Amino acid sequence: MSHNVNRRQFSTLTGGAALLAASGLPAVAQTPPVQSGTTGETPGARGFPEGFLWGVATAAYQIEGAWNEDGKGESIWDRYAHTPGKIKNGDTGDVAIDHYHRYKEDVALMKDIGAKAYRFSISWPRIFPDGTGQLNQKGLDFYDRLVDELKAADIEPFATLYHWDLPQVLQDRYGGWQSAETAKAFGEYAGVVAKALSDRVGHFFTINEFKQVTETAYRGVELHVQGETVRLMSAPGILLEDGPLNQVRHHAVLGHGLAVQAIRAMGRAGTKVGPAENMGHALPVIDSPEHVKAAEAATKALNIYFLGPMLEGRYDEAYLTAAGKDAPKFTDEEMKIIGAPVDFVGINVYIPLLLVMASDEPQGYREVPFSLSHPKMFSDWHRLSPESQYWAPRLLHSIWKPKEIYITENGCAASDEVAADGNIYDSDRLTYLRNGMMWQQRATAEGIPLKGSFVWSAMDNFEWINGYGDRFGIVHVDFKTQKRTPKLSAQWFKEAAWRNAVV
Numbered sequence: 001m002s003h004n005v006n007r008r009q010f011s012t013l014t015g016g017a018a019l020l021a022a023s024g025l026p027a028v029a030q031t032p033p034v035q036s037g038t039t040g041e042t043p044g045a046r047g048f049p050e051g052f053l054w055g056v057a058t059a060a061y062q063i064e065g066a067w068n069e070d071g072k073g074e075s076i077w078d079r080y081a082h083t084p085g086k087i088k089n090g091d092t093g094d095v096a097i098d099h100y101h102r103y104k105e106d107v108a109l110m111k112d113i114g115a116k117a118y119r120f121s122i123s124w125p126r127i128f129p130d131g132t133g134q135l136n137q138k139g140l141d142f143y144d145r146l147v148d149e150l151k152a153a154d155i156e157p158f159a160t161l162y163h164w165d166l167p168q169v170l171q172d173r174y175g176g177w178q179s180a181e182t183a184k185a186f187g188e189y190a191g192v193v194a195k196a197l198s199d200r201v202g203h204f205f206t207i208n209e210f211k212q213v214t215e216t217a218y219r220g221v222e223l224h225v226q227g228e229t230v231r232l233m234s235a236p237g238i239l240l241e242d243g244p245l246n247q248v249r250h251h252a253v254l255g256h257g258l259a260v261q262a263i264r265a266m267g268r269a270g271t272k273v274g275p276a277e278n279m280g281h282a283l284p285v286i287d288s289p290e291h292v293k294a295a296e297a298a299t300k301a302l303n304i305y306f307l308g309p310m311l312e313g314r315y316d317e318a319y320l321t322a323a324g325k326d327a328p329k330f331t332d333e334e335m336k337i338i339g340a341p342v343d344f345v346g347i348n349v350y351i352p353l354l355l356v357m358a359s360d361e362p363q364g365y366r367e368v369p370f371s372l373s374h375p376k377m378f379s380d381w382h383r384l385s386p387e388s389q390y391w392a393p394r395l396l397h398s399i400w401k402p403k404e405i406y407i408t409e410n411g412c413a414a415s416d417e418v419a420a421d422g423n424i425y426d427s428d429r430l431t432y433l434r435n436g437m438m439w440q441q442r443a444t445a446e447g448i449p450l451k452g453s454f455v456w457s458a459m460d461n462f463e464w465i466n467g468y469g470d471r472f473g474i475v476h477v478d479f480k481t482q483k484r485t486p487k488l489s490a491q492w493f494k495e496a497a498w499r500n501a502v503v
């Protein structure tokens, strides 16, 4: 079967008819009459298992805009971005890419680029402007419409319940995640959303990136890349000591557990739930048993605060002993809630935190420094590591054996110049995604239960403290006119998703 179509056909698909027809972009496959894997064709050595989900991802604050419309309450990100000096160029998510009003166009674009699944987040203050209590029906209606639109386009919705936009009232009232009250409120909100949407949404992620929600937001973190120190701090931007920070970490995993419980109680039977964590992982210097064992030990140590307790229902003894008086306070009942079984584990995979080799030291590994010239991508923190797309799911699987794994984010920012012909030839992102997917393919070929992968991001958007400076989309957005243009990487994604293989 031929996958070729002419440029006219492709341009109809992307909606950029005249523009793309006139461009020198390679022809891209038209939406096929049948899905990959049902044609009898063998995808070959670079093929993914049948049913592998090629998805794209976004988050509410980064794309929606409409920050105070239809009864939405203020979030900690609204407050933070409105505080002078916090965000690059004074950017805010007030309008972002206006997805709240343009969601139909955006879903159509996702369909055009061949996405089989879409991971989006729900803005808690849209649903509960006061954090708890009175439901804002208009806010819920937005996600109802979005989900209907996705189903009609044959795109599977995956909803994240918390992607950092805490209702500001909970910050003011309880100090946010400093209090177990916020974890309880999160559970209640999760149950209400599951009840309303789980007839059509089969997968819910509880919290996105526990480390950012806790450490980056309540302490600030430092990264060292190419000899530069990158300091990150985000909303609400509070500096805590070790003890209170450990308690914040505990409340975040407790919130996760309470949300799992609530979704089981209020959602349709069979609704699946799990976290979306930026799992810290170590790379072995060499793929040989002793170094892989070292990488397992290091990876386990990197996840003592979040994945460990969520997947084991207990804290690491060495952590509690070392923390001493700063250890989190918890009850057995809370640990049961935190460790409630999940259906899958989502991981955002960007950078390895450590490179390790085997060692006789008690911790079981020795750190090897990343060299100063180790390549990085456009973002200052983004150390290059295509093999992380294999090692992160492999180590997750060998340490905790989750039933299913999703890579909930994979992608990079790029300079994304608009060429004279109007196109964006994002060669670095294309190379990044292709190489990463080779490694994900290896994971599936070795039987690791990696069920799908979401490109971060579906469209350019508000990149937190970096504002609109770091573009992550495979679809370009002109932030002034709101015009959407698929980049070269979107064409690659379409062909890969269609063939269900690395292309």
Ligand code: NOJ
Residues within 6 Å of the ligand: 059, 062, 208, 209, 348, 409, 456, 463, 464, 472
């Ligand atoms: C992970 C976060 O979940 C997402 O919101 C962010 O834009 C990407 N990393 C890129 O930094």
